[in-house]
Amino acid sequence: MTVKKLLLAAALSVLTASTAYAADESDPPPPPPPRFQPWQQVWQCNDIRVTVTGCDPYSVEYDLGGTIWGGARFTVVKGQLFFNGRPCLAYGPVGY
Numbered sequence: 001m002t003v004k005k006l007l008l009a010a011a012l013s014v015l016t017a018s019t020a021y022a023a024d025e026s027d028p029p030p031p032p033p034p035r036f037q038p039w040q041q042v043w044q045c046n047d048i049r050v051t052v053t054g055c056d057p058y059s060v061e062y063d064l065g066g067t068i069w070g071g072a073r074f075t076v077v078k079g080q081l082f083f084n085g086r087p088c089l090a091y092g093p094v095g096y
Helices: 002-025
Strands: 039-045 048-056 059-065 074-077 080-083 089-094
Touching: 039 080, 048 080
Parallel strands: none
Antiparallel strands: 039 048, 039 089, 048 059, 074 080
16 A cells, blocks of 8 residues: 555646646747847046947957057956056946
């Protein structure tokens, strides 16, 4: 008698699991990932203007305008741009 109850319980659990799986198949598909949006940031670093542009998901372009005397080192720390250790002023994100 105990073996029959175990077999019945096992059969019911398989049926319940297959019913739950069938319900998941009828759910709508997940939404597609968001499309890439081109972006641009403009920074002023003393007399140098830095324009950072994301044209596609795999590349970033940097355009430097102004005069650079000697060495120039640009660093990004937590979203803040630094030029030779001094913070730059962000003009904010610019859309296309």
